[in-house]
Every structure is written in C-alpha cells, then in structure tokens.
Amino acid sequence: xSKKTSAFRPGEQGTGAYGQLAHPQLLDHSERLxxxxxxxxxxxxxxxxxxxxxxxxxxxxxxIIAIDTGECHEEMQAAIAWLRQETDEPIVAxxxxxxxxxxxxxAIVEERGDNNFPIYGHAGIEANLDxxxxxxxxRGSRGMVHQFAMMxxxxxxxxxxxxxxxxxxxxxxxxxFTPGHIAATDxxxxxxxxxxxxxxxxxxxxxSDATDSVNIWFPELDLAINNIFxxxxxxxxxxxxxxxxxxxxxxxxxxxxxxxxxxxxxxxxGPPLSGKADIKSSILRYRDSIQFIWDQTVRSANQGLSLDDxxxxxxxxxxxxxxxxxxxxYGVVEHHIRQVYTGLFGWFDEDVSKLFPLPRAERSxxxxxxxxxRDAARGIFDRALSNEDFRWALEVGTYLVFSLSESDVADAxxxxxxxxxxxxxxxYCSSASNIRNWCLTQALELDGxxxxxxxxxxxxxxxxxxxxAAARWVPILRVLLDPEKIGALEGSIGFDFDDGxxxxxxxxxxxxxxxxSEQCDIRLFLSKEKWAKLLGGxxxxxxxxxxxxxxxxxxxHQIIDMLSAFDLKTLQT
Numbered sequence: 001x002s003k004k005t006s007a008f009r010p011g012e013q014g015t016g017a018y019g020q021l022a023h024p025q026l027l028d029h030s031e032r033l034x035x036x037x038x039x040x041x042x043x044x045x046x047x048x049x050x051x052x053x054x055x056x057x058x059x060x061x062x063x064i065i066a067i068d069t070g071e072c073h074e075e076m077q078a079a080i081a082w083l084r085q086e087t088d089e090p091i092v093a094x095x096x097x098x099x100x101x102x103x104x105x106x107a108i109v110e111e112r113g114d115n116n117f118p119i120y121g122h123a124g125i126e127a128n129l130d131x132x133x134x135x136x137x138x139r140g141s142r143g144m145v146h147q148f149a150m151m152x153x154x155x156x157x158x159x160x161x162x163x164x165x166x167x168x169x170x171x172x173x174x175x176x177f178t179p180g181h182i183a184a185t186d187x188x189x190x191x192x193x194x195x196x197x198x199x200x201x202x203x204x205x206x207x208s209d210a211t212d213s214v215n216i217w218f219p220e221l222d223l224a225i226n227n228i229f230x231x232x233x234x235x236x237x238x239x240x241x242x243x244x245x246x247x248x249x250x251x252x253x254x255x256x257x258x259x260x261x262x263x264x265x266x267x268x269x270g271p272p273l274s275g276k277a278d279i280k281s282s283i284l285r286y287r288d289s290i291q292f293i294w295d296q297t298v299r300s301a302n303q304g305l306s307l308d309d310x311x312x313x314x315x316x317x318x319x320x321x322x323x324x325x326x327x328x329x330y331g332v333v334e335h336h337i338r339q340v341y342t343g344l345f346g347w348f349d350e351d352v353s354k355l356f357p358l359p360r361a362e363r364s365x366x367x368x369x370x371x372x373x374r375d376a377a378r379g380i381f382d383r384a385l386s387n388e389d390f391r392w393a394l395e396v397g398t399y400l401v402f403s404l405s406e407s408d409v410a411d412a413x414x415x416x417x418x419x420x421x422x423x424x425x426x427x428y429c430s431s432a433s434n435i436r437n438w439c440l441t442q443a444l445e446l447d448g449x450x451x452x453x454x455x456x457x458x459x460x461x462x463x464x465x466x467x468x469a470a471a472r473w474v475p476i477l478r479v480l481l482d483p484e485k486i487g488a489l490e491g492s493i494g495f496d497f498d499d500g501x502x503x504x505x506x507x508x509x510x511x512x513x514x515x516x517s518e519q520c521d522i523r524l525f526l527s528k529e530k531w532a533k534l535l536g537g538x539x540x541x542x543x544x545x546x547x548x549x550x551x552x553x554x555x556x557h558q559i560i561d562m563l564s565a566f567d568l569k570t571l572q573t
Contacts, residue, residue: 006315008430010388021157021428022436029329029433030162032231032271037082040272041264043221045086047079048271051174052148052166053101055079056225056266058218060197063092067216067225068268069104071170073180076104078171080111093196096121096184097227097268098210099128106180120196121184122205122212129181130472135479136241142455143240144169149437151450157428158440164232164330164433165269179467206253209235209245215257224262228253229283231270232329233320234290237339239331239434244343247294254287270325282325289316289326293333297340307341307349332432364403374400374411378418385422390429393422401446420446458568462536470528471501473535475514477566483510485565493562494520498527507562522555524548540573 014024035049043059055076056067064083069076080091091112096102102125109115145151148169149160163169170177186194192203204215208228216225228234228250236245257265258280265279266272273279293314300310311334320326341349348354357363371377377400384393397419404412420443427439444450458480465473474495486507494504494517502517517523526534526544533539541563545556563571 008390008426008432008435010390010425010429013429016159016161018155018159019157020155020159020161022161023429023431025324025327025431026161026329026433026436029164029232029324030167032324033162033167035167036271037085038272039086040266040274041221041223044223044264044266045083046266046272047082049167050078050082051075051171052163052169053268054266054270055104057083057091058197058199058221058223058225059087059089060092060199062198063090065093065095065197065199066091066108067095067266068097068101069094069107069180070101071103072174072177073104073106073110074174074176074178075171076107076180077110078174079104080107091117093117094119095196095201095216096125097216097225098122098208098213099125100210100227101268102129103179103181105182106178109182115182118186118196119182119184120186120188120194120201120203122203122214123187123189124212125187126183128210128212134476137476138456138458139241141459142452143238145452145455146438146441147238147240147434149433149441151444151452152437152440158424158444161436162433163437165230204253204256206256207245207249208253209238209242213253215253215260217260217262222263223266224257224260224264225266226253226257227268228257229265229267229286229325230330231267231325233316233326233331233333234286235331235434236290236293236336237331239335239438244339246343247290247340250290251287251294254283254290258283258287282323285320285323286325289320292316292320293336294340297337298344301341301345301349304350306351307338308351310341311337328432330432331434332430360402361405364399364401367399368403371396371399374403374415378415381418381422385425388425390422390426394419394426397422416446420444460532460535460537460568462532462538465532465535466528469501470497470499470526470531471495471503471517473531474503474505477505477568478512478514480567481507481510481512482565482567486510486562489561489565491558491562492520492522493559494518494523495531496523496525497531498525512566522551522558524551524559534570535568537570539570541571542573 012023013021014027016022016027033049038046040046045057047055051070053068053070055070058065091108094105094108148163150169152158152160160168188203194201200219202217206213206215206228213227236247261276262279263276264274296314297310300313314337316333368374368377371380377396381393381396384396400415401419423439423443427436430436445452490508492504492506496502496517504515504517504520505512506515530539530544534544545551545559
C-alpha cells in the first residue's frame with residue numbers, strides 16, 4: 001500500500017503562482033483545468049476551464065447540439081464565443097447531462113433570436129433544482145461556500161488553488177452571473193433513443209452525483225458524453241452535504257459507459273479522452289477504485305470493525321496513484337468509507353459509546369477537565385501541532401473552542417486562533433481540494449476574517465421567489481417553525497396568490513403540515529410581489545396585514561400568533 005493515498009500528507013507542500021500554500025498534486029491539477037477549447041474527433045468540441053463544468057458542442061448534419069450550459073448566462077455566452085471561432089453553424093438543440101449545469105441556456109436563445117429548439121434532459125431535473133434551493137437552503141449554501149472556496153482570498157497562502165472538478169465555482173469574469181435556466185422540452189426517465197440534429201442519440205440513465213445524470217451515446221461519431229467519469233476520484237461523499245450516493249449504482253453506470261467502447265469521450269468535468277484502449281483502461285481503473293472502497297468497507301463491517309477502525313485500515317492501493325483520475329484531488333477515501341458504512345447500516349457502528357453521546361459543549365468541558373484544565377489542553381494541542389499529529393490537534397482544538405461559553409471572552413480569541421492554525425496546517429498539506437477549501441474557509445471564520453452568519457438562516461431571494469409558482473415556497477416554512485414559540489397553539493392559514501397558485505399550513509402538535517389552502521380556517525389573498533418582499537426581508541408581516549382590510553382584527557392576531565413562531569424576521573415584526 002502506498003502512503004500517498006492518505007487524506008493529508010504532512011511535509012508535502014508547495015507554493016502556487018498567487019502565493020497559495022498547497023499540496024503539489026493539487027497545484028499540478030490546476031494545469032489540467034486551464035481554459036482550453038478542445039476539438040474531439042472531427043465533429044465535437046469541449047470547453048474546459050470556463051467554470052466548474054465543461055460546455056460541449058457536437059456537430060450534426062442539421063447543426064450544433066449544445067451540451068450543458070453552465071452556472072449562468074454569461075458562462076454560456078463565453079462558451080458560444082469559443083465555438084464561433086471554429087464554426088458559424090447554428091445551435092439547433094440542447095442537452096442536459098444532469099441538473100447541476102443548466103443555468104446558461106438563455107445564451108442560446110439570445111444568439112438564435114428565438115427559443116424554437118428542443119432541450120433534452122432527464123425528467124428529474126426540475127425537481128432536483130427545487131430540492132436544492134428549498135428546505136435545506138442554509139445548510140446547502142453554507143456547504144457550498146466551504147467546499148467551493150467562495151470566500152477564499154485571491155492571493156496569499158489561503159488563496160484558491162482549484163476546486164477539483166474545475167478552476168473555480170464561478171469564473172469571476174462572468175459576473176453578475178445572470179440565471180438563465182430553461183426547462184427541458186423533451187424529457188425521459190428510462191433508456192431513450194432519438195434523432196437530434198440529424199444524429200442518432202441514445203440516453204442511458206446513469207445516476208452519479210445527481211439522480212438525473214445520463215450517459216449520452218453518439219454511435220455515428222463513436223462519442224460518449226457523461227457525468228460519471230471525472231478528472232479525480234469520484235466523490236461518493238460530498239463534504240458540503242448531499243443525499244446518499246450508492247456505489248453499486250455508480251458501478252452500473254460506469255460498466256455501461258465502458259461497454260460502449262467509445263473512441264472519444266467527453267465528461268462534464270476535465271479534459272476529454274480519445275483512443276478506445278486508453279478510455280477502456282481508464283474507466284476500468286476508475287470503477288475498480290469505487291468497488292474497492294465498497295468491498296473493503298463491507299468486509300470491515302462484517303468483521304466487526306468500528307467505523308473509525310475501518311477508516312484507519314482501508315487505504316487505496318498504489319495503482320490508483322498512477323492516474324490523476326483516481327487520485328484524491330476532490331474528496332477523500334476515508335470520508336467515502338464513512339458514507340458507504342452509514343448508507344448501509346446507519347450511524348451506529350456497534351461502538352456503544354456512540355449510543356448516548358454527550359452534547360458537544362458538555363463533552364468538550366469534560367475532556368478539558370480530564371486533560372487537567374484549559375492550559376494543559378493547550379499544551380497538548382501545541383505539541384500535537386508541532387509534531388504534525390494533525391488529527392489529534394484538530395480534536396483537541398475543537399474541545400478548546402466548543403467548551404467556551406459566552407462569558408469566556410478572554411479565552412475565545414486565543415483558542416479559536418489555535419484551531420484555525422490546525423485547520424490551515426491540514427489544508428496546506430491535503431491533496432483534496434474539498435478538504436483544503438473547507439479547512440481554510442473555517443479558519444478564516446475562526447480568526448474573524450469572514451462572517452458566515454448569514455448562511456445559518458433561511459434567506460429567500462426576492463428575485464428567486466418571483467420565479468415560478470408563489471405557492472412552492474409555502475411548504476418550506478415547515479422547517480422554520482420554532483416548537484417552543486408555537487407551544488400548544490393550533491390553527492391553520494392558507495395562502496392564495498394572484499398567479500393562481502395556493503397552499504396552506506395546518507399547525508398542530510408543534511409541526512406545520514402542508515395542506516391545500518381551502519382546508520384552512522384563515523386564508524390570505526396575496527400578490528406574488530408582496531409575498532416575495534415578505535420572504536425576502538423587504539416587507540414586515542404586521543405592515544402587510546395592516547394593508548388588508550378584508551382581514552378582521554381577530555384574524556390578524558391569529559395570523560401573527562401563528563407566523564411569528566417561524567424563524568423569519570419579517571414574520572416576527
């Protein structure tokens with residue numbers, strides 16, 4: 001087994017062009033992600049380095065097929081500009097590989113002057129888009145900020161190197177990042193064969209980091225396009241927080257991709273590949289890395305190893321270091337092991353100490369007492385950090401920080417800086433971009449350089465609420481209900497909007513249950529615009545109700561009593 005497969009590697013550190021301190025492998029990886037417009041075979045092009053994902057163009061007898069449109073209108077604009085250096089053939093169709101990179105499609109409309117073209121994609125795309133921006137918005141946004149280095153500086157030791165799958169989450173030159181998604185017009189759920197732009201095309205569902213991912217096969221061009229084969233070890237677990245990704249499903253998709261025997265392959269991320277033998281061997285090594293993680297995790301669990309012990313035992317063999325596509329340049333193996341284990345068996349790994357663990361703050365205080373006090377714990381931390389015992393330093397550092405109460409002002413800054421120093425040490429020597437980005441972002445928050453408090457509350461953007469049906473936002477309020485504030489209060493309120501949509505909430509037993517508006521005792525008739533302002537922090541509930549003469553005084557009091565129990569400032573004023 002090669003030691004080079006570990007999550008972080010003390011002593012292995014380099015300096016980037018902008019003064020970044022990072023593992024040499026991660027620095028080298030940036031070269032693969034530089035902006036370049038690749039020609040793939042005679043009839044396809046792939047733009048790498050324009051953003052987090054690639055934009056791909058395939059030429060057919062009837063024109064160009066655009067595949068994936070990036071994170072915003074401006075990103076796709078830039079991609080089309082590259083295309084126009086090669087051909088003036090019109091874009092006649094669009095395909096989405098999955099829901100992550102579908103926000104620049106309006107750039108195609110802009111260039112064409114119309115929207116009279118088909119858009120192909122899996123039927124689950126729109127639901128996945130809604131899910132991401134809904135109930136788990138704050139947690140998801142906070143995870144994105146950490147994983148994708150959105151708040152790292154432009155230069156210096158903590159500056160962004162890359163984000164594993166691309167140079168950056170959003171190219172700064174694409175500001176203001178105008179949303180430009182258009183829903184697919186031609187959707188499917190199963191294997192689907194059709195003709196697009198005069199070419200035969202086959203879609204094979206292949207869930208990866210998205211349940212709606214598809215492999216796309218152009219038999220006449222001997223070309224496969226996918227979102228399952230990445231320029232780094234596949235991310236079975238996303239540190240930002242995501243639903244379970246089943247390795248068994250990933251293996252099916254990779255086996256299907258391999259069986260195509262393509263001469264050319266373009267992926268949603270990273271440089272393209274050509275040559276049947278190279279593509280086959282690369283895919284086989286890639287899928288085998290995933291099987292190795294699965295098999296050895298299951299083997300360890302069957303043998304009775306705790307999750308922590310399994311993580312300590314399992315290490316990718318050195319063969320996977322021979323190709324950057326199976327190196328830990330994004331996520332890390334030990335986190336993938338934890339994902340597989342908990343996905344199969346849940347959080348309990350037969351370690352009885354985990355049955356009823358103490359709350360973090362209480363445990364931290366007891367651990368400091370066991371160490372002999374705060375000063376003794378600081379000494380233990382300092383020695384661990386000096387000896388490059390980073391795992392232990394991180395653990396002791398968290399005890400120091402999370403044992404602090406509001407009155408511990410004098411100690412707070414010193415101990416937060418300690419933990420920040422450990423996080424930086426880990427980030428600087430980790431080959432995985434996710435780990436580096438997360439650690440450095442956390443360090444910047446601890447030392448006061450950035451403020452992430454706005455990512456710990458639900459933020460409804462007025463512009464976003466105005467898109468789609470107004471009622472889609474009502475059920476999200478369920479997860480904002482404070483049970484202590486609502487107490488024994490029961491009632492129901494329906495929301496009816498001028499766009500024709502409606503939805504209600506029935507409050508009982510300290511939960512808010514989504515229901516049809518007509519089943520509610522009180523009904524509010526609102527414009528979509530005022531609803532957007534209410535959720536977006538521009539209009540207080542009390543002021544809104546004052547403007548509604550049709551609502552009785554008693555009903556107004558009932559509405560305020562109910563809605564003020566939700567974690568949204570405008571509902572509490």
